[in-house]
Amino acid sequence: NAHEELGTVFKSMQRLSPSRAKWLRDYQHEAARLFHSATSEGTTAAARVYRDAYPDGSASGEITPEMIYRSVQQMLAILSH
Helix, strand or coil, X not given: CCHHHHHHHHHHHHHHCHHHHHHHHHXXXXXXXXXXXXXXXXXXXXXXXXXXXXXXXXXXXCCCHHHHHHHHHHHHHHHCC
């Protein structure tokens, strides 16, 4: 689980540059829009890309849209603190 490390790096990047901070806020808003539910555009597209990349399955097992949604929501919560 790299969410905490990602949050630390994200906050560091925000502090380094005002223009980068604006881009990162825009990223957060767009990610929240794309992944707002388990059936939203970003969530279903990510699940489709994963299935296309591993048509015979992967060692990680099946990844569902619900799993992607929960993971992205966890990441967005960490980034917004």
